[in-house]
Amino acid sequence: MEKIITIDPAAVVGLYGRQNTNIDLLTHIFPKLKIIARGNDIKVSGEDSEVLNFEDRIGLLLQHLEEFGKLTETDILNITAMEDDSFYRKGGDENGIIVHGREGKAIKAITPNQKRLVKSADKNDMVFVVGPAGTGKTYTAVALAVRALKNKQIKRIILTRPAVEAGENLGFLPGDLRDKLDPYLQPLYDALWDMMPMQKLMSYMEDKVIEIAPLAFMRGRTLDNAYVILDEAQNATTAQLKMFLTRMGKNAKFFITGDITQIDLPKNQQSGLIQADRILSKIPGIDFIYMDTKDVVRHHLVTKIINSYEAFENEQAKLAEERKAKRLAEKFGEPAKVESDIVKDNNE
Numbered sequence: 004m005e006k007i008i009t010i011d012p013a014a015v016v017g018l019y020g021r022q023n024t025n026i027d028l029l030t031h032i033f034p035k036l037k038i039i040a041r042g043n044d045i046k047v048s049g050e051d052s053e054v055l056n057f058e059d060r061i062g063l064l065l066q067h068l069e070e071f072g073k074l075t076e077t078d079i080l081n082i083t084a085m086e087d088d089s090f091y092r093k094g095g096d097e098n099g100i101i102v103h104g105r106e107g108k109a110i111k112a113i114t115p116n117q118k119r120l121v122k123s124a125d126k127n128d129m130v131f132v133v134g135p136a137g138t139g140k141t142y143t144a145v146a147l148a149v150r151a152l153k154n155k156q157i158k159r160i161i162l163t164r165p166a167v168e169a170g171e172n173l174g175f176l177p178g179d180l181r182d183k184l185d186p187y188l189q190p191l192y193d194a195l196w197d198m199m200p201m202q203k204l205m206s207y208m209e210d211k212v213i214e215i216a217p218l219a220f221m222r223g224r225t226l227d228n229a230y231v232i233l234d235e236a237q238n239a240t241t242a243q244l245k246m247f248l249t250r251m252g253k254n255a256k257f258f259i260t261g262d263i264t265q266i267d268l269p270k271n272q273q274s275g276l277i278q279a280d281r282i283l284s285k286i287p288g289i290d291f292i293y294m295d296t297k298d299v300v301r302h303h304l305v306t307k308i309i310n311s312y313e314a315f316e317n318e319q320a321k322l323a324e325e326r327k328a329k330r331l332a333e334k335f336g337e338p339a340k341v342e343s344d345i346v347k348d349n350n351e
Contacts, residue, residue: 005048008061012043013203017068018061025079032083033057069153071103072200101146102153104198110146114298117143127290129248129257131236131279134294140260141234145194147258148230152212157254158228159211162191163247165218165239188215191234218243227252236261236276238268244275264313 010018019026019040026040036049036057047057060083067082068074100109101121112118117139123130124147132140148160195204195213207213218239233239233247236259244259251257261276268274284291296310 004051004054005046006054006058008045008047008058010043010045010065013200013206014065014068015043016202017072017074017200018064020074025074025076028076028079029057029083032079072105072108101143102150102198105196105200108197110198112143113139114294116292116294116298120144120292121147123290123292124256124258127288128255129251129289130259131276131283131289131291132258132260132294133263133276133280133291134298135262135264135296136299138294138298140262140294141190141232142194142197144232144258144260145191146198148232148256149195149198151230151256157230157256159230160207160213161226161229161231162188162195162213162215162234163218163221163232164188164191164234165236165243188217191215191232218247221247221250224250225252226250226255228254230256230258232258232260234260237263237266237274239275240268240272241275241278244279248279264316 020028023040026038026045030036030038033049033053035053036047038057039046045061047054049057063082064074064079067078071078100111102110104110112121116134120130120132120140120143130144132144134140145160145162148157148162151157152160192215199207204213208215218233229252231250233244236244238261239247248257248259259276259279261274263274263277266274280291283289
């Protein structure tokens with residue numbers, strides 16, 4: 004019996020190994036077979052049962068590579084020798100791991116609210132995740148999207164951001180539109196690069212299986228069979244967010260992440276994320292996850308920085324209320340009355 008097994012080009016390097024070392028190992032494991040690997044085709048010939056067993060084991064090796072992002076000599080020896088392959092048949096373990104990234108890195112939900120996000124993603128088609136920087140909002144959402152793509156639950160991943168500049172001007176950056184936008188979208192690339200081999204990621208992006216684009220590029224589209232993540236949603240206007248949410252097609256999951264303490268919109272424009280929080284939270288199928296400083300997974304100083312800024316902003320709000328009350332008192336000749344709850348609490 005002779006059979007040709009065609010491999011996904013993105014998986015060739017991982018399966019074959021450097022200088023075909025994995026293929027050489029397979030020829031020793033299956034001495035009765037003639038194995039020739041050229042390009043992304045493996046031609047195997049021999050007795051029917053041997054060929055079919057080899058094909059089955061290649062499938063398991065590819066599944067392991069897809070799941071863990073690497074394939075070692077030990078992995079090959081174990082998988083080709085194992086009698087009970089139920090671990091691979093059911094798709095791996097359930098020890099809180101969302102997905103295995105590059106080099107087999109286990110990506111998990113760590114904090115309680117991150118775990119809430121994972122559970123919410125299984126139950127709801129649209130999830131808003133609101134919280135400060137460093138809480139893993141985008142990273143966890145991207146991990147869920149990669150898991151869904153690996154499990155063939157969806158056909159594509161779409162990642163988008165509103166093109167609002169945080170104190171900088173994209174117009175002064177060199178290059179064409181793509182060159183100007185790539186640095187702005189870099190956090191999304193970073194998350195993806197952590198979760199799959201570079202060659203596979205580039206292949207997905209070339210084939211539009213994974214797409215990263217500014218929010219404005221979503222207008223007029225219907226996004227179906229996809230995990231769609233809107234990052235930095237606090238910088239989407241009310242009209243932009245409404246436009247985005249109504250792009251939702253069949254078999255789609257929408258994740259909207261943002262930090263309402265870091266709004267870069269002009270003062271005369273309202274954040275669509277704040278408005279959505281008020282008007283969409285009671286709709287079945289839409290969930291809101293609120294993260295706080297307890298969910299910060301960056302350097303321990305990040306939590307302290309966030310808390311310090313929050314305390315400073317509260318103090319400034321209190322002073323502003325006091326100044327306003329004083330102006331009113333001077334204008335109307337009445338004792339200053341401060342309406343701020345913060346000031347009332349402090350006076351008490």
